[in-house]
Amino acid sequence: MEYTLWILILPLLGFLSLGLLGTRLKGKSAGYIGTALLGLTALLSYFTAWQYFSMDRVDGIRQALTPVNWTWMRFTDFLHIDLGILLDPISVMMLVVISTVSLMVHIYSLGYMDGEKGFQRYYAFLGLFTFSMCGLVVATNIFQMYIFWELVGVSSYLLIGFYYTKPEAVSASKKAFIVTRFADMFFLMGILLLSYFTKTFDFGLLCDPANQSIFASAAGKTFLGGAVLSWATALIFIGAAGKSAMFPLHIWLPDAMEGPTPVSALIHAATMVVAGVYLVARLFPVYFFFTPEVLHGIAYVAAFTALYAAIVACVQTDIKRVLAFSTISQIGFMLVALGVSSMGTVDNGLESHEGLGYMASMFHLFTHAMFKALLFLGAGAIIHTVHSNEMSRMGGLRKQMPITHITFLVACLAIAGIPPFSGFFSKDEILTATFMFKPWLGVVMTFIAALTAFYMFRLYYNIFWGKPAQHEHPLHEAPKNMTGPLVFLALVTVVAGFIPFGKFVSSTGAAYIIHLDMKVAITSVVIALISILIAWKFYCKGTSTVPAKMAGFFGPLYTAAKHRFYIDEVYQFITHKIIFRCVSQPLAWFDRHIIDGILNGIGWITCRGSLAFRWMQTGQLQSYALLIILGALILLCISLFC
């Protein structure tokens, strides 16, 4: 299946050609070239998926394939960075997700970005991003993943900063890059630590349950009180947390909404932010077999993040911010599912239900990518018309924008977990898995799910119902090339829940049959419906005074949530006050004044010393002669008499 290489090459080709040709391309031709290449990529991905999933299983287990693997750089005899393609259920699934969403975004952007300055640049960057993201998911080893991990970071940076004349966009892009880079540093440290003991980067070797001797050298080794392996996997998780915006590294994601909305849909909702989830899933056997405590830690961090983000999302007024926090919250769901999961055992070609969490996580990743992209694209269509991100500038849009309205509603229902939309199925599996792990965690997650339903419908009612705002120009439905992707994604959202996902993706590779746990399902649906009802009551008419009263009632909590619990301020404090003021500036001062001062001091002393001796150098030959004679005589005396 070497042709899968073209999945990477085509978007890269798009990036290079559009990037080099630049502004020489007239009109929308850059967009058409990019979209066409991406279309081919998507077709190839679908074909790959079809071919891969229709392959025979061995002992009921799907086998991983590496059609391509080159040694790119050799460090030592056993450590080398390979560049290759690894096809296994999750990577193929990711390829489908990425190429689908990317294609939709490409098409959508033809309308959305029409007439923007830097249209070519935009498509070039999209190509770069798609290339890097595909490279990331097909990575055969952890270092290849790191490489593409960095590349997606850069493409995200470039795309967030697309409107580079806007100071907010610039600082947002900077923030995104630096925060993720900070996390990547830990990722790199984790890789170094892991590879030092296992002597390999290769996923195939790391994740093979049969080949666990490579971890033997790490056994019993501790560093600062923790087992080295735990350190390694925890560090790697920090890297994942940075990309996936887990608390407290989430701060870049809401700001990243300064980028063009389709970019938010592609990168900051559907694909790049789930890279962390993907990484944990990729290394799941390592986490599960060697450092289960880290895996559980991941679950708690993720659950906390999900809760935090859901609360914050309830009070935001910028629609893209609401969606951003919702994304953080949903990624929290996925990681919780991974964290609570166990490795399934294969029995008779079927996987036992211990592996539920893993499957649920991947399933949710899949469905979430679709409906969250849909939400963002819908939001983009609205922003495109309204020219504002603020809820207060919207209201009653359902009449002007019927298609957007319907598709948005579908997505909202999906994320709220209402059957038969896809979100219901995946979220339900996650809740079930959580209840299996720790019931109290299940309760928390259910509460978060309720919050999700509430804030999504708060958003929905505020945009499409409520009081219409005043606009100078008539509002209109988005053009066809924008509504097309919306409709497509909405259709996917409607049907995706019925995909027997466990048959394709599971922790062991064996088929997993999904059962609906009716208790959990019914509870969660009921709670979601109640939340929606509350949202309807509060926001549908736009006249209810309850929200304001609630805000008053919760007072400090409301204000804190509105300011995202001041995490940004804390960061601001740490970076500016501590790092810049207390580290960098003193260091620079130290350099200029102490180290340089010592040097200049040496120079000064030399000068002074010379001046002190200068009287001897009268410039008069006679004095010199006197000194010479005296000196010669003294030397003579010494040599004679001593």
Place this chain on the structure above:
Amino acid sequence: MQDAILLKFVFYFLAAVIAVFSVMAVTTRRILRAATYLLFVLFATAGLYFFLNYSFLGAVQLMVYAGGVIILYIFSILLTSTDKESKSPMFSLRRWLALLASIGGICLVSFLLLTNVWPTVYEPSTAEVPMKLIGKTLMGTEKGQFLLPFEVMSVLLLACMVGGILIARKRG
């Protein structure tokens, strides 16, 4: 024997002249006098050369120094009309130190000279150097002959002439 006494007397006379006038040459405050004393010293030196039977050397000394150099001095002294040196504290530190150095130096060197054991010379000679030999040595190119230094000397003198003219000439 008479001869020897006479010769000794001549030597002591020359030595006294040299010692006394060289000291006076450097201590007198009038420069013209210093030049005159120098002349005496040089004459006495020429006398020493004759005494050593280096007549040619003595002649050169007389011609070059007494005839040439001293004239130069006198002319320059008169030209610059700085007959008298300005007054200075007679007993400045430098003067004392110089005095110390000089006297110390004389003592030290004399001590060395008088205590040193000189190599014995097997065939001492006080014979006059024949003029022919001097001429050949000066013009020869073999070992122990001095054509090259002689030529270098001549070039040096030429350079000095040119330099002297260039330096001293009035700038227009």
Place this chain on the structure above:
Amino acid sequence: MEHIIPMEYYLVVSSIMFFAGIYGFITRKNLIAVLISVELVLTSTDINFAVFNRFLFPQHLEGMFFTLFSIGVSAAETAVAIAIIINIYRNIKSTEVRNLKNLKD
């Protein structure tokens, strides 16, 4: 044939002359006086050359010729020095050492 006067006597005389020259060189203020002192120093070395030649290496002529050349060189040196002194005098109307400070600093 023996020498009437021992070599050391000549040398003592020349060293007196030499140190007198040194003393003058150090203490004199007038340039020409300094130059005169230099002449003394040079002449004293000339004597030494001649004396050593005569007493220690009577079969050779190097000492004598060195003296000869030395006389030539000192004559040349005097000529140039006096040219310089006259030039200086023309410029600063003085031939005192302490006035020559233009090149210093």
Place this chain on the structure above:
Amino acid sequence: MNLLSIFVAIPVLMLAGLFLSRTRQQARIISATGASLLMVAAVALAFLFMAERHAGNTAEMLFTASAQWFPAWNIGYSVGVDGISVLMILLSAFIVFTGIFTSWNIDPLPKEYFMWFCLLSVGVFGFFISLDLFTMFMFYEVALIPMYLLIGVWGSGKKEYAAMKLTLMLMGGSALLMLGILGIYFGSGATSMDIMDIAQSTIPTALQKYFFPLTFIGFGVLGALFPFHTWSPDGHASAPTAVSMLHAGVLMKLGGYGCFRVAMFLMPEAANELGWIFLILTGISVVYGAFSACVQKDLKYINAYSSVSHCGLVLFALLMMNTTAMTGAIMQMLSHGLMTALFFALIGMIYGRTHTRDIREMGGLMKIMPFLGVGYVIAGLASLGLPGLSGFVAEMNVFVGSFQHADTFHRVLTLIAVTSIVITAVYILRVVGKILYGPVQNPAHLKLTDAVWFERLPVVVLILAIAAIGLYPSWIADWIHTALEPIVSRLTLAAL
């Protein structure tokens, strides 16, 4: 004539040609021709080297030649190259080539400027081909001295101070180095100044302990070893563009190159014993330089501190003394050389337009001069280690290699050094954000123009080189591996 002597001969001929030239145009043409010839020669050398190795010539040094020119001290002109030297020569040729074009419009005294520039190249190339300690030292000095005039005459800002400081500090280093070289010479039995010969004999460990620090610090001063790095910010900030390029791009590499070729190769026992001290110092360099760069306001200062950090990493990796880390060090030398040259070239071009290097007075330049802006972003990305550009491969080799060290101390230091990748990102993005993005700060800048051909040429050449290393590192990695083998084996042997 020996093949390698061409690299000294061409700049010397250029010097002669420049001496005879009359106009600015002639000087330019001579310099550009000479630089191109050097480039061609360097590439040819690389190919010949490859062919030779391919043909199975496994000698440590290729194209060797030797002639004594001061027999009393056994000083000879002996030349030879291994893979590392070839790469360094290639790097130098690239930088000289691009440097000439960057100084196309140098003012005043273009002829004299180019002459000093050529003299500098004589020193640089001579240093890299030399195998004789003294000749090497001589070329080293030849490379350093012109810097004084180049900065003092054609510089900007506090140029006299900077030139003086730079020259004095580097001369101070040279003094230590001279002592070190003499120590090596006499310690090895005073029979030869040839490095390869000295390597045959062993220097007593007791002596090594004195002379290794001297030699290492001597070269380390040029390699911006903390705390001897302060010439770098002032020097780079004041130097004219091409001189900054050459200095940061090539001259600082002389330091690193000397450190391993002379100090570590010839005194492996002391390197093992005293390495930890310098490891701490270089570790400080790495982090300290990066932090200091974060708060600078002058573009060149930022880059100079960044150089301190990056060059610190070179020495850091060398001291890890295993093949991977040292490979990383060499790659870092190349990578840093190319990208810092690119940086300085771009800064020079920007400065030539805006007449300010204060980042607070610039903004939105991307819109006004997109070519320079994109170039700057690429240089920045290379500097912060974006995969696909040279910085990444170098850093990864360094980090992975260093982390393979069996000692926990070394591994912990490595982790500390790893933090620099974040700090680097901070200051690079800070600058990019301030000067290229955002609204235009100064309306007068709106009238400025983008780069012209002789400015584009060096930028493109450097970017291509950076990408070439970044995309396909194995070819240079192989050369470096082979070249490092004797050094590493000596070091490992000494460690036992």
